[in-house]
Amino acid sequence: MGLRRNKLRESHDEVDTGPLNDILFILLMFFLMISTLANPNVIKVSTPRAKSDTKSKQSVVVSVDRQKNFYIGSKRVITDSLESALRKYIIEGDSIKPAVVINADSSAQWGEVVKVMKIARRLGATTSATVSGTE
Numbered sequence: 001m002g003l004r005r006n007k008l009r010e011s012h013d014e015v016d017t018g019p020l021n022d023i024l025f026i027l028l029m030f031f032l033m034i035s036t037l038a039n040p041n042v043i044k045v046s047t048p049r050a051k052s053d054t055k056s057k058q059s060v061v062v063s064v065d066r067q068k069n070f071y072i073g074s075k076r077v078i079t080d081s082l083e084s085a086l087r088k089y090i091i092e093g094d095s096i097k098p099a100v101v102i103n104a105d106s107s108a109q110w111g112e113v114v115k116v117m118k119i120a121r122r123l124g125a126t127t128s129a130t131v132s133g134t135e
Contacts, residue, residue: 059099060089062116066107070116083119090123102129
């Protein structure tokens with residue numbers, strides 16, 4: 001008894017996804033077109049405007065080199081008049097909370113950096129120090 005195998009039973013059944021891909025493409029195009037046509041500024045909100053200039057945060061740069069010379073910006077300041085020179089920038093300036101940035105040479109003494117920090121904190125400013133130089 002020779003049984004012949006039916007070729008239909010050996011075939012693999014698969015789901016055709018071609019029409020599904022077409023529908024997804026059409027939906028994607030629809031949502032892209034609608035999202036570009038939608039107006040994000042539907043609600044008009046009036047934002048408050050300042051009548052005068054607002055005060056900005058000011059930072060004063062103090063540099064200390066290896067010969068214990070102090071510079072505010074690019075102007076050299078004598079050690080004895082450092083506090084009065086910083087007062088001019090910190091207290092008499094028009095900033096809300098000034099900051100003093102201290103740039104110290106890598107071979108400068110830490111006592112000089114701490115001296116500038118103490119003066120700045122006494123005048124009511126925040127401080128931060130960086131060390132730079134070639135070693």
